[in-house]
Structures are given as structure tokens and as C-alpha cells.
Amino acid sequence: MADILQKIEAYKRTEIAAAKKAHPWTAVAEVAKAAAPPRGFLRAIERRLARQQPALIAEIKKASPSRGLIRADFDPPALARAYEAGGATCLSVLTDGPSFQGRGDHLVAARGATALPVIRKDFLYDPYQVIEARALGADCILIIMAAVDDRTARDLEETAAEHGMDALIEVHDEAELERALRLSSRLVGINNRDLKTFETRLEVSERLAPLVPKDRVLVGESGLFTPDDLARLARVGISTYLIGESLMRQADVTAATRALLGRGAPAPAAE
Numbered sequence: 001m002a003d004i005l006q007k008i009e010a011y012k013r014t015e016i017a018a019a020k021k022a023h024p025w026t027a028v029a030e031v032a033k034a035a036a037p038p039r040g041f042l043r044a045i046e047r048r049l050a051r052q053q054p055a056l057i058a059e060i061k062k063a064s065p066s067r068g069l070i071r072a073d074f075d076p077p078a079l080a081r082a083y084e085a086g087g088a089t090c091l092s093v094l095t096d097g098p099s100f101q102g103r104g105d106h107l108v109a110a111r112g113a114t115a116l117p118v119i120r121k122d123f124l125y126d127p128y129q130v131i132e133a134r135a136l137g138a139d140c141i142l143i144i145m146a147a148v149d150d151r152t153a154r155d156l157e158e159t160a161a162e163h164g165m166d167a168l169i170e171v172h173d174e175a176e177l178e179r180a181l182r183l184s185s186r187l188v189g190i191n192n193r194d195l196k197t198f199e200t201r202l203e204v205s206e207r208l209a210p211l212v213p214k215d216r217v218l219v220g221e222s223g224l225f226t227p228d229d230l231a232r233l234a235r236v237g238i239s240t241y242l243i244g245e246s247l248m249r250q251a252d253v254t255a256a257t258r259a260l261l262g263r264g265a266p267a268p269a270a271e
């Protein structure tokens with residue numbers, strides 16, 4: 001039986017072919033060229049870390065294949081503002097429709113509502129999708145090593161760099177990590193979730209983090225719910241966190257973001 005990644009690749013290839021017909025490469029490139037300049041995704045994270053603070057990449061995600069509907073009341077610009085007020089450093093916006101109920105215009109709206117850099121969270125197989133990401137205003141793209149071969153990973157990374165975007169290279173095991181370290185991006189995400197089985201274990205971060213050279217910026221991804229979870233990853237040198245579900249399930253996203261980052265409520269203004 002085909003695993004979920006293979007199913008996703010199949011419908012993505014169909015989507016990409018249709019998109020190329022509807023919006024030829026040159027037309028998308030024109031839009032990308034006219035887009036507001038990239039905001040510096042990696043730079044924002046490094047600035048936060050330099051102040052000895054954890055960096056949060058806060059995810060805007062309505063649904064997922066492993067969890068179904070996560071948040072019914074789904075307003076991307078309001079969520080983006082709530083995350084920004086709660087202390088997030090960057091945003092992650094799902095743009096995949098079939099599996100995550102995402103859309104490109106969620107990214108446009110979220111980015112337009114804040115000053116935060118945004119990663120396009122999607123399954124990329126073709127440099128066309130990287131240009132598309134920039135045309136939407138994305139500041140960073142995701143490269144999933146479980147989904148692409150080395151050649152494709154390099155093409156995606158090069159296209160991102162040519163357009164001033166960063167790339168987050170996502171890995172889930174030692175072999176993917178070894179391939180990721182041959183790329184030039186410094187942003188390496190360890191996904192605690194196995195995209196083929198959905199099994200999520202923080203041990204994955206604990207196992208892989210010590211194998212990553214210090215010049216890379218590590219991101220702990222998926223399955224993070226409590227300050228203790230973050231502390232657990234901090235012990236292996238991970239201070240940047242990509243978090244979706246646990247925050248998306250909260251009524252007060254700003255308060256939940258602050259609490260997760262250990263900031264509590266802001267001090268009341270002096271009389």
C-alpha cells in the first residue's frame with residue numbers, strides 16, 4: 001500500500017501540472033519579482049537566539065491527516081496577530097489543501113497582518129513551487145528530505161537562495177540528516193513525527209541533535225505541547241521550536257503562546 005507521502009506526491013504532481021498550465025512559469029516569476037522583499041527568516045531566529053531566548057516558529061494549521069480538524073474557528077490574519085503578540089519569532093502557514101485544508105491566500109493574509117517572516121509549509125517537488133512561494137510573499141520554504149532526492153533538494157534550495165529566501169531542511173532519521181548536511185542551508189529541522197506512520201516521539205530529536213555540527217541552527221518540530229517538552233529539547237541544544245497543534249487548540253492563542261515560552265502574562269502597566 002502506498003504510504004501517505006506517496007499519496008501526497010501523486011496529487012501534488014497533478015496540482016503542479018495544472019498550476020503550470022493556469023499560471024505559466026514566466027507569469028509567476030513576474031509576480032515573485034514584484035513581491036515585497038523577504039523578511040529574513042533565519043536572521044530573525046538568530047537574533048532571538050543571540051538574546052538567549054527561545055525562538056518559536058508558530059504554525060497556522062486548520063487540519064492535518066493525523067489529527068483531522070484541529071481548529072474550526074480559523075482566521076489566519078487574527079491567528080498571525082495573536083502569535084505575534086504572544087512572542088513568536090516566525091510564522092509557518094500550511095498551504096496544502098487536500099491534507100491540511102490550507103491555501104496560498106492564508107499565507108498572504110497571515111503575512112500581511114504581521115511583521116513576522118513566514119515559511120510556506122507544503123510539500124515541494126518542483127522549483128516552480130518555490131517561485132510560487134515567493135510570489136505569495138514567503139520568506140522561507142520547507143524541503144522534506146523524506147519526500148525528495150538529493151538532486152531535487154539541491155534545486156529547491158538553489159531556487160530559494162536565488163530569490164532571497166531561506167530553506168528549512170527537514171529530517172527524521174540519520175540517513176536523511178546525512179543528506180541534509182551536504183546541502184548549504186544552515187536551518188535544519190528534526191521532525192519528531194514520522195510522515196509515513198504519524199508516530200511522534202521526542203526521542204527522535206534527542207537522538208539526532210547531537211549529530212549536527214554547531215554551525216547549523218536546529219529546529220525541533222512536531223509533538224511539542226508543554227514547557228517541559230521544550231526544556232527536554234533544550235537539553236540537547238535545540239532552542240528553536242516549530243509548534244502547531246498544541247497552540248491551534250487554544251481559545252486564547254496569545255496567552256497560550258506566552259505560557260509555552262515561559263513568559264506568563266505581561267506585567268500590568270504601572271499606574
Ligand SMILES: O=P(O)(O)OC[C@@H](O)[C@@H](O)c1c[nH]c2ccccc12
Nearest residue numbers: 191221222223224242243244245246
Ligand atoms: O502540530 P505539531 O505537532 O506541533 O507540528 C507542527 C509541524 O511540525 C508539523 O505541522 C509538520 C512538520 N513537518 C511537516 C511537513 C508537512 C506538513 C506538516 C509538517
